[in-house]
Amino acid sequence: MSKITQLKSLITLLNEFKMIGATNQHGVTRCVYDEHWILAQKKYAEIARNYGLYPFVDNMGNVYASTSKDINKQPVILTGSHIDTVINGGSLDGTYGVLSSLTSLGELVQQHGTPKVPIVSVSFSEEEGSRFDATFTGSRYLTNQFDESILSLADNKGVVFETARQLAVTELQHEMPIQEYWNIGKYLELHIEQGPILEQTSQNIGIVTGIVGQKRAQIKIVGQANHAGTTPMNMRHDALRQAIELISNIHECLDDVADLRYTIGQFDVLPNVSNVVPGEVTFSLDMRQLNQDILEKYFAQVENIVHQYQGTIEPTTNVKSTKMSDELQKILVAATEDHELTYTSLPSGAGHDAQVISYKIPTGMIFVPSIDGVSHSPLEQTQDDDLLNGQHVLKKALYKLAY
Structure with a gap:
């Protein structure tokens, strides 16, 4: 384990990543394989190293940070979200889950040492489909659901997906090793709700029952x-x-x-x-x-x-619709109650990487309130206390699963 530097707060990290791809309209545009995307993935890996974690990348450009250097001995617990955004979108969609997972791993290792079950944070390459006419390419690749025909798609400037992928992954390889073919036992994703229910019902946490x-x-x-x-x-x-x-x-x-x-x-x-x-x-x-x-x-x-x-x-x-793991829902409820937070169970009306992954792997998902239910917009916001509440629940659930 490398030396751990002082951990930055989740809110500090979110503010830093908000500037990567910032637009004149106060939003964020960070599309898969573009210059801002590459900068964000490199920064994620740098933070991981500073936290004593082990970053690596796969051939789709998904970047990971593991609590253990060797993750081939047993199925790992995976947690994270996607780093790309919609055009002129908000700064929390996806990025909040990515940085919450990274922060949680850094804090867990600092406070409790190496877990019995390896935990891996993931910054998925793409979920939104903002550059190429394809969505969830990062999580589909990881779970062997990727359609090879996507490689020939072109963006609105004529750049082909495969060309952009090769250039971006090659650049990331200079920063970290490539690793493929490892087993995932469970997946947890933390996300803003992107809807009004939690705020209107004054609930701190949403435990997702399924995705439409x-x-x-x-x-x-x-x-x-x-x-x-x-x-x-x-x-x-x-x-x-x-x-x-x-x-x-x-x-x-x-x-x-x-x-x-x-x-x-x-x-x-x-x-x-x-x-x-x-x-x-x-x-x-x-x-x-x-x-x-x-x-x-x-x-x-x-x-x-x-x-x-x-x-x-x-x-x-x-x-197709999917249901979240009953076992993981119970663990998330227990983690929420440990922090004396209010919660409700609800389905997700939006698609997420958790949906793709749940077809193959037991999956759980946590929501925190969105102010006025707004997302995919520069007006996308969540109160800092709610952001921290979600990260605390994720961290507690990971502790229950891995230590």
Whole structure:
């Protein structure tokens, strides 16, 4: 074990990382493999070394910090989140979980020595899909769920994923060794809620019970573009009018389904000029539900409604819902009670690395309140006390699992 330097506070670290990729709009842009991302991953590894931990990187650019140099003897406990952000996003989404895990490991080793079960903090390379049209590539790679076709994707400047990956990982290799092929026994992730429930119910901690399934699609209605002044109303094939009626029927179908959340967030009209009858409309649909059967049932009903309007519906995302480990939920509850904090159990309406990992490995997840429920925005905030509460619960849970 290398010499441990003075540990920085979690809040200090969050403020330092907030500056890596800071934008003029008071947000943060740190996309996978860009210069700010590389700087953040290097800084994470530097802090790990200062804390007496052992940093390493894999071939996807996930960076790790372990309490033990040899992690091949038994399954480890993994904890962390993702280091990338959305464009002009907040400073806490992902980064809070990364730095809380690193801080917890540093404090545990300083206070209790090397754990019986190795603990590994992870700074996942990517989760948001902000640069390439692919999400969760870091956690998918780690758990052997990575789709090789992603390697050929290009960003909006024409840079190919594989080229960017090779350059970034090569640079990180100068700072730390590459390591692959080790076993994970359990995974814990700490995250801001990104919603209003904990704040509105005055709860310190959220114990996540599961993560919703997601189905997304692009829906298209084709009519006939025509002259706005010479085409009689009863002879028009107005795609926009049909789309409005279709959307009204989707609302009627889905509005009263318990615990279902759906959003129509993108809307494109062609030719989109004031004096032409709309000839084509495309809009998005995002549906989320913890009960996968209910999600599938109502997505099928939407498909039927679309076909009644002679429209087409093209699925673009299909992520299955997942439940968190009962055992880890109990440990997280006990850790919360040890700190005399209030808590509630709730599902996550957003996707997380924990969702991908839970398909293969027992997983637990902790939420802390988000001010006004805002996230993916420069206005994303959480009170310092709440941030520290979450880190204390994570640290206590790791202690219970590893010491």
